[in-house]
Every structure is written in structure tokens, then in C-alpha cells.
Amino acid sequence: MLRKRTEPEMDEDIYANSGNVLELKSTASNDSKDSYEKIYINEDVPETRTTRSHKESLTTVTRMGSTENRRYRLAAVFLGLLFVLLLTAIILLWIQFNHLTAERDQLQTSNTNLTAERDQLQTSNTNLTAERDQLQTSNTNLAAERNQLQTSYTNLTVERDQLQTSNINLTAERDQLQTSYTNLTAERDQLQTSYTKLTAERNQLQTSYTKLTAERNQLQTSYTKLTAERDQLQTSNTNLAAERNQLQTSYTKLTAERDQLQTSNTNLAAERNQLQTSYTKLTAERDQLQTSNTNLAAERNQLQTSNTKLTAERNQLQTSYTKLTAERDQLQTSNTNLAAERDQLQSSYTKLTAERDQLQTSYTNLTAERDQLQTSYTNLTAERDQLQTSYTKLTAERDGLHRRFSDLVKASEEGWIFFSSSLYYVSNGKKSWTESRYDCRKRGSDLLIINSREEQDFINTLRKDKMVWIGLGDSETEGVWKWVDGSEQITGFWHSGEPNSDGDEDCAITDRYWADYPCNSQFNWICEKRILITV
CATH class of the missing domain: 3.10.100.10 (Mannose-Binding Protein A, subunit A)
Known part of the structure; x- marks a missing residue:
């Protein structure tokens, strides 16, 4: 509401403004005085640092400062006269405004009640419309987010299956290489044992070499035959080892499949327990947020109503200053229109309330569905990362076995x-x-x-x-x-x-x-x- 200002207050404002003008003048005067002092100080500088042309330019600057000072004084006098004229016009308008205010207050009393009711309904309608639009937007965003999470969930599931397949294949390949490596090590040890035995036999023959040369030749022939027979037995041993390795590989695959199913069962049980815990926590958090949302909505509605009232009052008073006479004749018609508008707004308010409740329900459902998909997405991401890590380790292990096996084969071929x-x-x-x-x-x-x-x-x-x-x-x-x-x-x-x-x-x-x-x-x-x- 506008407050009537008394004449003493207006006089104080005039004196205050005139004081500001005097302060501006004194400031300009001080600034010009400082500039003159600076110019005089500069004149004391020796001729080696300031030329004669420079002194003449300083004199010109001094004259220009005096001209500027006169202009500031004329501008201050002009502003003082302009301020007096504006103050006289404001006083005349204020007297006219007081006459019209008395007549306006009579109609304002009857108009205020309907206007307040209309403004409240209008505010409620606006708030509900905005809230409906926000819920509609949130609903759309949640639906889009749900679809994105669903797509991500599907992609992660496919990726997890691919990694799982690769992991199984690499595990099987690693086991086969490990088995081959173990078999080769065992075969090497057997050959080493045979080599040691043959070496011991050779050493015994070497001891009697100087005395039994002919016997050594016979034994050498026998050794050659035994070596050929040993090679035949070695070939048979190799075939049996290959058949055993195939059976070992089948056993390993079945064991891995059983362990994998057991692990999947354990993971699903753990995931179910985690989801149950998350659901309980989210339910409590949702209730807290719902309470906070209700309190904030009430506070927002009160502030919005106050803001709307103040804005309407400011606009109405601003318009009333020039149109109070015409408004007096139109207020009666406005009363009838406002009553009809109030009924329409009441109907709209009821419909928007119902629509808001439906959107709130949809919003809650979509939020729960989004949270479930988010949890599934997080779990699948973690599982994918674990599988990726296992895949990388198994690949490195397989490559290492391949390299070592290749190095051994190459070295053996080189002697x-x-x-x-x-x-x-x-x-x-x-x-x-x-x-x-x-x-x-x-x-x-x-x-x-x-x-x-x-x-x-x-x-x-x-x-x-x-x-x-x-x-x-x-x-x-x-x-x-x-x-x-x-x-x-x-x-x-x-x-x-x-x-x-x-x-x-x-x-x-x-x-x-x-x-x-x-x-x-x-x-x-x-x-x-x-x-x-x-x-």
C-alpha cells in the first residue's frame, strides 16, 4: 500500500538532495584544485625534464579546467531549478490523488473481497497448472530415462553374456594349456629320469671302458635297440597321455560349468537381498521426501499467494492513479463477471486437483521403476567390469603360456x-x-x-x-x-x-x-x- 508523505518529510528530501548537489560541486572544485596543484608542482621540474612546449600545454589545460568548473556550476543551478519544478508537480498530483482516493476506497471495499477470492483461485489455478506441467514433464523425463535404462540394461546383459562366453572359453583354453604344460613337465621329468638312469649305466660302462672295449660295443648295440624300444614305448605313452588329456578336459569343463551355476545361484541370492534392503531404504526416504514436499508446497503456495496479491495491488494502484473515475463505473459489471469467473476457476481447480493426483501416482510408479532399473544397471555394470577383469587376466595368462610354450619349442628345435x-x-x-x-x-x-x-x-x-x-x-x-x-x-x-x-x-x-x-x-x-x- 502507498503511504502518504507529509510536507516535513518532503522538505527533508529536498534539503538532502540539495546537500548532494553541494557535495558534487565541492568535489568538482576539489578535483580542479588538485589538478591545479599538480600542474604547479610539475612546473618545478628542471628544464632537462620538461620542455617549453610542454609548459605551454599545461597552461592550456589550466584554462580548460576553469571552463569545466563554470559548466559544473551552471549544471548544478539547472538541476536545482528542475528539482523544484518536479517537486511542485508531485505536490499537485498528490492533492488530486487524495480527492480520488476517498471515492475509490468506498468501491475498493466491495471490490477487495471478490478480487481477493478471484486472486486466490487464480493463484491456485496457476499453481496447479504449473504443478501439473512439472509433473507431466517429470513423467515424460522418467519415461525417457526408464527407456534409456532399459536399453542400457539390455545392452549390458548382452555384453555380460558375451564376456561370460569369452571367459568360459578362455578358462577352458587356459586349463587345456595348463594341462599340456603339466603333461610336458611330467614327460620332461620322466625323460630326465630315463636320461639319468641311462647316464648312470653309461658311467658304469665308462668305468670298464679301458678293459672291456668289445663288450662295450655289444652293450652299445643293445643300448641302441633299447632306445628304439623306449621310443616305441614313449609313442604309446604319448597316445595314452593325449587320451587322458581329452578326458581331463571334459572333466574340467563339467566342473567349471557346475561351479559357474553355483556362483550364479549365490550371486542371485545376494542380489535379491541387496534389492530388498534398497527397497526398504528407498521407502523410508520416499516418505521423508513426501513430507518435505508437502511442507514446501504449502509454504510455496503461501508465498506465491502473497506475491500475487502484492503484484496485483501494485498494478491496480498504478492503474488507479489515472483511471479511478472510469473504474468506478465498471466495478459493478466486474462484480458479476468475477462471480462467474470464480465459479469457472473453482471447476478448473477441481479438475486440476484430480489430474495432479493422477500424475503424482504415475510419477511415483515411474520413480520406483527407474530406481529398480538403476539398481539392475549398477549391478550389471559391476558384473561386467568383473568379467572384463577376469577376461583380461585369463587372456594375459593364456598369452604367457603360449609364449613360454613357443619359446620352449623353438629352443628345443635350436638344440x-x-x-x-x-x-x-x-x-x-x-x-x-x-x-x-x-x-x-x-x-x-x-x-x-x-x-x-x-x-x-x-x-x-x-x-x-x-x-x-x-x-x-x-x-x-x-x-x-x-x-x-x-x-x-x-x-x-x-x-x-x-x-x-x-x-x-x-x-x-x-x-x-x-x-x-x-x-x-x-x-x-x-x-x-x-x-x-x-x-
Whole structure:
């Protein structure tokens, strides 16, 4: 509502505004004074820093500042006169407004009741319409979101099935490779055992070699026949191993399928319990949100009503200032129209209330359905990520087995022999120690390092009566024997009296035991390449 202003208040406003004008004038005067002081100060600068033309320009600026000062004073006087005229016009309009206000107040009393009722209904109608539109929009958005989640759920289900299939295939392939690897290891151990037995037999024959040469030849013939017979038995063993591997693979597949079904059953039970817990929590949260929504809606309606009333009152008073006389004649007609409009708005209010309740129900249902789909989407995403991780691990494991298997096959074809996580290569020719090591490095390995009695026994059977270089020397410090990897020799299998450092003997060979020899001597050599056999 507009408040009548008294004449003393108007006078105070005039004095306040005139004070502001004086302050503006004093500020302009101070600014010009400061500019003059700055100009005078600048005149004290030596001639070396300010030229004569510069001084003339400063004098011109001083004159322009004086002109600006006169303009500010004229503008202040003009604004003061304009303010007095505006104040006189406002007073005249205020007197006229008081005469019309008395007549308006009589009609305003009867019009206020109907107007307030109409405004309330109009506000309720507007609020319900907006709420209906919001619910309609929310309903549409939830339906679209539900469709998107449904599509994502379907895609994730398909992706999960594909990953599950790939996981099963990789698991089966890994098991087959693992089985093959285990079988090859067992076969290698058997061959190693046979090799050891044959080596022991050969050593016995070697002991009587000097006395029974003819008997050795006969035994060598028998050995050849036994080797052929062993190869036949080995072929039969291989066929039986392949048949056993096929049966083992079938057993593994059935076991994996049973475990998979058991895991799926457990996961579904856990997922059902999680969904039940989520449903309980969401129900409690929904009730809290419903209560908060009701309170906020009531508060919003009150604020909206107050805002609408204030806006209508402001607009009506603004219009009444120029149209109060015409409004007096139209108020009677407006009363009848407002009554009819009130009835129409009442009907619209009832219809919108019913429509709002229906939309609220649809909104609640769609929200619940969206939450369920969101939960399913989250679970499927987690399951997909787990399967993806398993798929990646199994792929890496399979590739590692393939690489190691290929390396073993390739090394075997190149003449390398496997023993206790290392590959060994025996040369056919003879070279010095340095040349032998250079050849080993070209093959991606180094000269032999012996760390145990078992390895020494294996080398004794591998070298076949050859004296071979090993990766041991004391060329850096006499008497300090080091392996080619830089480590000092701890375990040793020297001949009696060795090493004796007779002359320049800085490198080591082995026959049955070790001995030091000059590094430029010509012997066969054995290369060693360590490999990783664990998966």
C-alpha cells in the first residue's frame, strides 16, 4: 500500500538532495584544485625534464579546467531549478490523488473481497497448472530415462553374456594349456629320469671302458635297440597321455560349468537381498521426501499467494492513479463477471486437483521403476567390469603360456636342453673362453653358472666326455673367482689341487670337476639361459 508523505518529510528530501548537489560541486572544485596543484608542482621540474612546449600545454589545460568548473556550476543551478519544478508537480498530483482516493476506497471495499477470492483461485489455478506441467514433464523425463535404462540394461546383459562366453572359453583354453604344460613337465621329468638312469649305466660302462672295449660295443648295440624300444614305448605313452588329456578336459569343463551355476545361484541370492534392503531404504526416504514436499508446497503456495496479491495491488494502484473515475463505473459489471469467473476457476481447480493426483501416482510408479532399473544397471555394470577383469587376466595368462610354450619349442628345435628353470646349449666347435662367451651372448644367454650338485651332475651327463668352458674366472683379482653375472663363487666342485694358478690360468673348465686353464685355450663351451616357468 502507498503511504502518504507529509510536507516535513518532503522538505527533508529536498534539503538532502540539495546537500548532494553541494557535495558534487565541492568535489568538482576539489578535483580542479588538485589538478591545479599538480600542474604547479610539475612546473618545478628542471628544464632537462620538461620542455617549453610542454609548459605551454599545461597552461592550456589550466584554462580548460576553469571552463569545466563554470559548466559544473551552471549544471548544478539547472538541476536545482528542475528539482523544484518536479517537486511542485508531485505536490499537485498528490492533492488530486487524495480527492480520488476517498471515492475509490468506498468501491475498493466491495471490490477487495471478490478480487481477493478471484486472486486466490487464480493463484491456485496457476499453481496447479504449473504443478501439473512439472509433473507431466517429470513423467515424460522418467519415461525417457526408464527407456534409456532399459536399453542400457539390455545392452549390458548382452555384453555380460558375451564376456561370460569369452571367459568360459578362455578358462577352458587356459586349463587345456595348463594341462599340456603339466603333461610336458611330467614327460620332461620322466625323460630326465630315463636320461639319468641311462647316464648312470653309461658311467658304469665308462668305468670298464679301458678293459672291456668289445663288450662295450655289444652293450652299445643293445643300448641302441633299447632306445628304439623306449621310443616305441614313449609313442604309446604319448597316445595314452593325449587320451587322458581329452578326458581331463571334459572333466574340467563339467566342473567349471557346475561351479559357474553355483556362483550364479549365490550371486542371485545376494542380489535379491541387496534389492530388498534398497527397497526398504528407498521407502523410508520416499516418505521423508513426501513430507518435505508437502511442507514446501504449502509454504510455496503461501508465498506465491502473497506475491500475487502484492503484484496485483501494485498494478491496480498504478492503474488507479489515472483511471479511478472510469473504474468506478465498471466495478459493478466486474462484480458479476468475477462471480462467474470464480465459479469457472473453482471447476478448473477441481479438475486440476484430480489430474495432479493422477500424475503424482504415475510419477511415483515411474520413480520406483527407474530406481529398480538403476539398481539392475549398477549391478550389471559391476558384473561386467568383473568379467572384463577376469577376461583380461585369463587372456594375459593364456598369452604367457603360449609364449613360454613357443619359446620352449623353438629352443628345443635350436638344440637347447631344459633343466631346472634353465636352458642349456652345448657347442659343437672349440673356441677360447672370450670367444665362447661372445657366442653365448649372441644367443641371448651367457656362459654356464653352476649353483648346485644337481646342476653339476646334469652338466656331467650333458657334456658327453667333453671338457667345456664355464662362466667362472679370476681375471679381475687373482684368487677371487667370480661368475659372469658378477657374483662371487661360493659353491665349488674343483679337482684336487685346483685352482693352482699355474701360469696365466684365469678361466675355468669342467669335465667331472673344475680346473683352471689359460683363457686362450680351445675348448667346447656350454651356454645357459634362465627362463621363468611359473604362470
